[in-house]
Amino acid sequence: DIQMTQSPSSLSASVGDRVTITCRASQSISNSLNWYQQKSGKAPQLLISVASTLQSGVPSRFSGSGSGTDFTLTISSLQPEDFATYYCQQGYSVPRTFGQGTKVEIK
Amino acid sequence: QVQLVQSGSEVKKPGASVKVSCKASGYTFTNYAIHWVRQAPGQRLEWMGWINAGDGSTKYSRKFQDRVTITSDTSASTGYVELSSLTSEDTAVYYCVRDVTSGGSWYDVWGQGTLVTVSS
Numbered sequence: 001d002i003q004m005t006q007s008p009s010s011l012s013a014s015v016g017d018r019v020t021i022t023c024r025a026s027q028s029i030s031n032s033l034n035w036y037q038q039k040s041g042k043a044p045q046l047l048i049s050v051a052s053t054l055q056s057g058v059p060s061r062f063s064g065s066g067s068g069t070d071f072t073l074t075i076s077s078l079q080p081e082d083f084a085t086y087y088c089q090q091g092y093s094v095p096r097t098f099g100q101g102t103k104v105e106i107k
Numbered sequence: 108q109v110q111l112v113q114s115g116s117e118v119k120k121p122g123a124s125v126k127v128s129c130k131a132s133g134y135t136f137t138n139y140a141i142h143w144v145r146q147a148p149g150q151r152l153e154w155m156g157w158i159n160a161g162d163g164s165t166k167y168s169r170k171f172q173d174r175v176t177i178t179s180d181t182s183a184s185t186g187y188v189e190l191s192s193l194t195s196e197d198t199a200v201y202y203c204v205r206d207v208t209s210g211g212s213w214y215d216v217w218g219q220g221t222l223v224t225v226s227s
Contacts, residue, residue, distance in 0.1 A: 091212030
């Protein structure tokens with residue numbers, strides 16, 4: 001199974017900050033990496049697919065990059081509605097696997 | 108609009124089985140796959156398996172292989188997951204998600220989640 005490891009597990013940031021979350025796969029997954037946002041008590045929502053494709057309706061302050069084993073989610077200017085938990089997920093092979101999540105909290 | 112609507116919360120005793128449904132609307136059901144993902148309290152999302160709604164083929168996680176069954180009813184545009192021999196470790200929110208069947212894999216539509224509580 002492909003292991004997905006995110007860092008950090010949590011972070012505190014202020015509105016307007018630039019935030020970067022990294023995700024590392026235990027083996028190459030090409031660009032088969034997706035990012036989701038989950039707010040408390042809600043289902044996750046897809047932000048970015050295949051490493052860098054922004055989903056319709058997702059603000060342009062979100063961006064993704066990377067290929068192979070190392071990936072990054074960047075929020076260019078953190079907004080109040082962005083405080084949530086973020087998960088990466090590989091779509092390369094079965095079983096699909098997720099990172100442990102990164103909780104973004106208000107500083 | 109495109110949506111997946113799941114059945115309501117369940118409370119089960121250890122050793123019992125549970126079956127959760129997921130009704131799709133707003134798109135052609137047989138053009139996509141339905142995956143099932145669960146999230147135990149404070150834990151990461153965990154993939155259980157999937158069904159290609161077009162041809163009915165399935166694939167399961169080895170962890171659940173012996174006690175999970177994923178099915179679909181194309182006439183009702185509904186997917187199902189059934190989990191047997193429940194223990195307290197199966198207490199979780201269960202999500203159905205839509206996935207494309209070719210050209211990649213990503214979950215663009217999620218059900219609202221179904222809480223399954225296993226308690227004696």
